[in-house]
Amino acid sequence: MRVAITGAGGQIGSYLTENLSILQPGIEVVGVCRNAVAGALLEGTGFTVRVGTLTDPVGAESVLNDCDAVVHCALATGLPVRAHSQNEQMIRSICRVSGIKKLIFLSSVAVYGMCIDRERASFEDPKPDTSYGREKLAQERSLLKFNAGTPRTNYILRLGHVYGPNQAMSRRILHMAQDSRFALPLEGRLLSNAIHLERLGEAIARLLTGNAGSGVYNVADEPHQTWKAVFDWHTEATEIMPVRCLSSARSEDLMPGYRNRAHRSFAARALAKGASWAGAQLLSVSPSWKELGYQALGLMPERVEQKVKVRYRAMVVKRDIESVKAGEFVVPDQWLTSDPMPGLYMDLPKTSYWEASRQADRKQKLNRWFQKWSSPYGPWAS
């Protein structure tokens, strides 16, 4: 079976290109990149790399016409309108290549929003609140539309946070773990929606060679890991001190803010941001503006002058207190307080993934990667 990996130079695409045929012998992998510089990562590794454009049907046909399956990892980024147009063209062009029998699209947990609230976002009606999440959802819908009525088997995989070497999520986790001001909310007991890269590779390999019908699936580690477990895995691998946990009481102070933000409409969020910006301007006025303010106050009754003074002082105090707290405590990212993804999860294949020797090997790989970028001596270690 010949499988094309689009976006073969990317975080997940490069891993799949290098490992899919090892995870599942019998699969022949072809990596597809936009230009030779992107493809260079894979040169010398023994894998076929094709350089071509996928945004038009002719280009897609020439690159993919001898492939049985495609794992679509490529994503155009940049300004939203242009990126959306390119992504739409890519999906349309790939779907037009008639020889492709299976198409796997890598979507994202981001379709549910930064801080998943199961009361608001459902499997059937996710509510993305970032441009990335909206784009992924739009691509899901395009794929279903362009493939409707075809005999092709299509899988849409809503990937949880993918971690492992070379993954941005692991880099973020390790940065947080090294920051003494950081603490995991709710004692780290929330389910993480995370999945290790190797586990994802196994799952995709199984889908390619199996007989499962078309569908949309959430993908996360099985058993579903807590954030504490994911962070501990990273800190054990890299010999960093384990992260602190924030108590439930302190966490409860944070959570309503995140959930409320997730519920807000675009207009409400824009208004709140505007008010916050105006407040920040008041606190950093230049001397000439301040002088103008004093002159205006001089025209007011004394009770108004008193009220303004008290109000202004309260704003300055609040700002100073927040800056003290910021020096001691890093507000955790919203996704650390998420609910698990709602809906159907993919059954991951039963493999030797959890064997101690494989765990140890994964930790070693993570540590080798970490050492290279965390220290000035790292690039010289090998």
Added chain:
Amino acid sequence: MRIGILGAGSVVEQYHLPVLSAMPEVQVEWVCDIVKEQAVALGKTYGVRRSYSDLNDCPEVDIVLVAIPVGVRRPSLEVIFERKWNVFCEKPFAGTAQEHGWIMKRAKEQKVEVGVGMMRRFYDATVLARKLAASGMFGSLQEVWASEGLRQRGTGRDMNWYQANADAAGGGVLMETGCHLVDQVATICSARSYKLEACAMEYRGGLDYAARLRGSLEIAQSQTCSFRIALSKTEDIYNGIMLKFADLQVRVGLTAAGGVALCDKEGKSVAALQQPEEGFHRGQVYAAFYREWREFIHQCRTRTASLVHADSVCLTTRLIEECYELQPRPRQDDGRFSKYVEPR
């Protein structure tokens, strides 16, 4: 000052034109690009009325910004020098010392000024680090460890990207990114000369994707410090410059938002001399571009050497050239990392 722009690529679109458009002492007269539609589109965005595809058709200006790949500049530079226009070259300035020398010789013959765009020299972190190193307050600088690299995850570019062509780009990561990093190190250390002891490069498809250099710099009279510079597009490596003194380290961020940290001998941070800035923040980048333009305009007006005078980048050009001579593109590329080789 009337300015013409040669090359309608992303560095002009994202940085030079926004900054030049905001400088009242400057008037951008035209944009010239081999693909005229690109020049026209860029000109429309920034209110530049005239666009051309042939430099010979361009009207008179005082300064030309040369923002085309280094490997294809020579014919254009010949036209520019003939017309006695001052030249501000985007980095890399030149692929070889010979080319560098030719540019300076022609500029002298035509009595025009030449500058180089190395905006990292003007980053707050670079300026502060240079002051600290020059002050001697931490003792003498013993070692410099500098590295820059991220595993390439996506370029956002199509097949015609000039960086995929070694002849146009002048080289791979060492030329494209290394010229910034080497220059940043040289600026911070106030380096006068260098000695290259060893160099190793990793080639793929005719382009270098990783490089490691080791040597020493002359930083003041009879004072030297050793350096190690590493670059990579194939793996994530440390991004920063570490200045090692006898009892402490100073760590410098590479970007416009990068900070400067004072660390103990083991590298543990003790104090932030300059906080790194987080988030989407390009403000300082534009400040750096503005500063380099201001320097060059002053150089053109006063005919005195400025911080962006092309002579200031000679060391960088020679060091990079020596690395490519030592480790030329292999005929049979097997993708494996070459041995460390001493210079002959």
